[in-house]
Amino acid sequence: MDLVQLQRQLVEYRTSLYHEGFLDAQFTQLQELQDENNPDFVVEVVSLFFEDSERLLNELTTALEQQSVDFKRVDAHVHQLKGSSSSIGAQRVQKVCIAFRNYCEEKNVEGCLKCLQQVKHEYSLVKTKLESMFQLEQQILSAGGSIPM
Amino acid sequence: MVFLEAGFSSPRNDAFPAGLRVLVVDDDPTWLKILEKMLKKCSYEVTTCGLARDALNLLRERKDGYDIVISDVNMPDMDGFKLLEHVGLEMDLPVIMMSVDGETSRVMKGVQHGACDYLLKPIRMKELRNIWQHVFRKKIHEVRDIESLEGFENIQLTRSGCDLFDDGHFLGGDDTTSGRKRKDADNRHEDRDLTDPSTKKARVVWTVDLHQKFVKAVNLIGFDKVGPKKILDLMNVPRLTRENVASHLQKYRLYLSRLQKESDIKNSFNGMKLSDPPSKDSTASFGLHKPMNTVPDDVLNGTYSFSVNKSLAQSVDLKGQADRNGITSVPMAEPKGALSKDIPDSHKTKSSQMSFDHSLGSVDSGVSFATFGSTDPSQYSWTEIPEIQFKQEYESFQPENGFNQLPLPEPSMIEKEVKRSRTEVKPLFDEYRSNLVEHLSPADLVGLFPVQGKNQTLKNQAFDPISATKSTMKTKDISQNCLADSEFAQRNLNAAGIGVPLASLSEDLQICWLQGDGYPMNFALQDFECSEYHDPALIAETPFYLYDAPRFDHEHLLDPTEYFAIDQGLFV
Numbered sequence: 001m002d003l004v005q006l007q008r009q010l011v012e013y014r015t016s017l018y019h020e021g022f023l024d025a026q027f028t029q030l031q032e033l034q035d036e037n038n039p040d041f042v043v044e045v046v047s048l049f050f051e052d053s054e055r056l057l058n059e060l061t062t063a064l065e066q067q068s069v070d071f072k073r074v075d076a077h078v079h080q081l082k083g084s085s086s087s088i089g090a091q092r093v094q095k096v097c098i099a100f101r102n103y104c105e106e107k108n109v110e111g112c113l114k115c116l117q118q119v120k121h122e123y124s125l126v127k128t129k130l131e132s133m134f135q136l137e138q139q140i141l142s143a144g145g146s147i148p149m
Numbered sequence: 150m151v152f153l154e155a156g157f158s159s160p161r162n163d164a165f166p167a168g169l170r171v172l173v174v175d176d177d178p179t180w181l182k183i184l185e186k187m188l189k190k191c192s193y194e195v196t197t198c199g200l201a202r203d204a205l206n207l208l209r210e211r212k213d214g215y216d217i218v219i220s221d222v223n224m225p226d227m228d229g230f231k232l233l234e235h236v237g238l239e240m241d242l243p244v245i246m247m248s249v250d251g252e253t254s255r256v257m258k259g260v261q262h263g264a265c266d267y268l269l270k271p272i273r274m275k276e277l278r279n280i281w282q283h284v285f286r287k288k289i290h291e292v293r294d295i296e297s298l299e300g301f302e303n304i305q306l307t308r309s310g311c312d313l314f315d316d317g318h319f320l321g322g323d324d325t326t327s328g329r330k331r332k333d334a335d336n337r338h339e340d341r342d343l344t345d346p347s348t349k350k351a352r353v354v355w356t357v358d359l360h361q362k363f364v365k366a367v368n369l370i371g372f373d374k375v376g377p378k379k380i381l382d383l384m385n386v387p388r389l390t391r392e393n394v395a396s397h398l399q400k401y402r403l404y405l406s407r408l409q410k411e412s413d414i415k416n417s418f419n420g421m422k423l424s425d426p427p428s429k430d431s432t433a434s435f436g437l438h439k440p441m442n443t444v445p446d447d448v449l450n451g452t453y454s455f456s457v458n459k460s461l462a463q464s465v466d467l468k469g470q471a472d473r474n475g476i477t478s479v480p481m482a483e484p485k486g487a488l489s490k491d492i493p494d495s496h497k498t499k500s501s502q503m504s505f506d507h508s509l510g511s512v513d514s515g516v517s518f519a520t521f522g523s524t525d526p527s528q529y530s531w532t533e534i535p536e537i538q539f540k541q542e543y544e545s546f547q548p549e550n551g552f553n554q555l556p557l558p559e560p561s562m563i564e565k566e567v568k569r570s571r572t573e574v575k576p577l578f579d580e581y582r583s584n585l586v587e588h589l590s591p592a593d594l595v596g597l598f599p600v601q602g603k604n605q606t607l608k609n610q611a612f613d614p615i616s617a618t619k620s621t622m623k624t625k626d627i628s629q630n631c632l633a634d635s636e637f638a639q640r641n642l643n644a645a646g647i648g649v650p651l652a653s654l655s656e657d658l659q660i661c662w663l664q665g666d667g668y669p670m671n672f673a674l675q676d677f678e679c680s681e682y683h684d685p686a687l688i689a690e691t692p693f694y695l696y697d698a699p700r701f702d703h704e705h706l707l708d709p710t711e712y713f714a715i716d717q718g719l720f721v
Binding site: 026029031044045080082084086087089101 | 223
């Protein structure tokens with residue numbers, strides 16, 4: 001694929017992510033923050049997000065597996081996940097977190113487990129999509145082109 | 150230029166707000182990175198911290214190293230609000246809170262704790278661009294305070310010494326906005342209290358530096374042994390008086406006790422452990438270190454540990470004790486002497502401070518608050534206590550002090566004192582207040598002040614149980630002890646009224662709660678009507694003595710030093 005095509009593909013892909021609610025305006029902000037001083041800023045931030053989220057998801061899984069669920073703890077983790085997903089604009093993940101917290105408040109284990117599954121799903125979706133997007137960007141850069149805004 | 154005066158480093162002055170030194174605290178690594186980048190884009194100098202503890206260490210190490218702090222609310226190692234308090238108290242820097250949770254209650258809590266702003270995540274660049282305004286605002290206010298201070302010829306300990314409370318004293322959590330409010334209140338107080346034309350009250354501005362000197366001194370002495378005089382000597386600041394320090398110490402104690410609040414809330418009443426019988430010099434007893442686990446006996450004596458509510462309790466206790474136990478009586482004798490030494494400044498001060506005489510402690514241990522009531526069961530009926538005085542007092546206080554102090558007990562006695570010390574009731578912090586309220590649990594009070602919970606009017610609760618307990622108490626020796634000295638009591642009352650955590654005043658301050666007239670225990674109670682004039686939280690404060698009531702153990706006799714940590718200034 002030639003450079004122009006790659007670039008067009010990237011733009012389309014990115015637009016679809018916004019349309020489908022995977023990303024929101026916060027992600028655009030991140031991109032705007034990227035500059036010559038930090039050319040890999042977005043990738044770095046997103047990588048941090050992936051790391052942190054995976055840790056939180058593991059904690060959540062453990063917490064909900066307990067005999068007697070500590071809802072405060074679960075809620076704290078969900079709150080954190082909500083916070084970090086908001087940092088990169090992972091909108092769908094954030095939305096599930098809101099519902100998740102409600103179940104925590106109600107101390108509804110079933111509801112929580114359901115949300116955990118959902119959030120894991122949304123997380124893996126957005127992760128895959130972002131990774132694909134970064135790959136496209138890399139290809140463009142390798143081809144000597146620049147990333148279109 | 151104002152900036153220069155305010156302490157901005159010169160290189161930054163020209164480019165302000167560029168170069169603003171920001172400390173960002175957030176446990177979320179993603180946000181930390183983003184915020185760092187955003188702030189750098191605003192041309193600010195950024196330092197990031199993933200842990201609140203680290204942030205505090207950084208701030209302490211480099212006292213003037215930062216201009217503003219931005220912190221997340223939810224952090225694993227320390228509550229963001231706590232950090233906020235610390236920063237406000239120790240460094241007096243503007244703090245901005247952040248959270249992904251924008252619930253009104255949270256935001257309100259942030260403001261109450263002194264945050265100058267509360268940002269919702271995701272945070273936009275434009276929101277960060279304007280944070281410099283908070284720094285600027287603070288600087289302007291500081292300059293104003295310093296100027297007002299210089300305008301005074303001397304620092305006078307107002308009758309109650311409360312004035313000092315009003316000055317730019319920043320109590321934890323009470324940040325810029327509240328601080329400013331306080332300052333205004335202070336001004337008003339000062340005008341009001343300045344009845345004596347010959348003496349002028351100079352307001353002491355507790356700048357960051359001054360406070361740090363203070364904290365250093367406190368740490369050097371050792372919190373347990375701390376006392377205004379010792380601190381003053383160590384600080385070696387001209388024009389600073391012992392009363393200034395005492396009042397600041399009281400606030401500091403309050404702040405520290407508030408920190409302990411969480412763990413002590415439940416136990417506050419019971420927890421009021423009275424430390425060992427107050428020794429004259431045991432100023433330290435206030436208990437910052439002593440969590441109040443069981444209120445009663447101990448409490449009276451002096452566990453006035455700071456633990457948040459404790460302070461309340463303490464104050465309560467002090468009062469109660471003084472009144473009750475006859476302590477007042479006993480100490481009275483001593484205090485007089487003691488007082489005189491302690492109160493070098495003026496007669497006034499004396500009265501206000503006196504109560505805390507150690508002697509109180511020496512009074513029969515049984516002095517416990519219970520004694521309050523013991524003497525006269527009817528006294529306990531708070532319900533009957535005429536609110537009058539307190540109410541009036543409070544009402545007047547209220548506006549000024551954000552701190553709704555607990556009503557001073559014994560309207561009669563207090564009235565006089567209170568009036569004088571009205572200003573004292575400086576609003577330490579609304580939080581303190583609320584803490585107090587929480588602490589007072591009816592159960593604990595043993596009927597003294599069933600102040601409980603939040604906003605319960607003391608009236609309701611306390612009175613009944615109190616009456617009941619009172620009778621029991623009465624039987625105890627309290628009666629004899631307590632009311633021995635009406636005069637004493639009166640003085641104490643005033644002091645007690647403040648409800649401020651009686652930081653263990655140094656021997657000087659022993660508050661003799663003893664109220665003169667046979668201490669109607671009511672004193673505090675009466676005003677519980679306070680709820681009417683002020684929110685229950687305040688009331689909660691008063692019951693301090695009440696807390697101890699259950700204890701009534703005379704053995705405990707208040708440790709004067711402990712209880713009366715309340716700044717004399719407060720009462721008088």
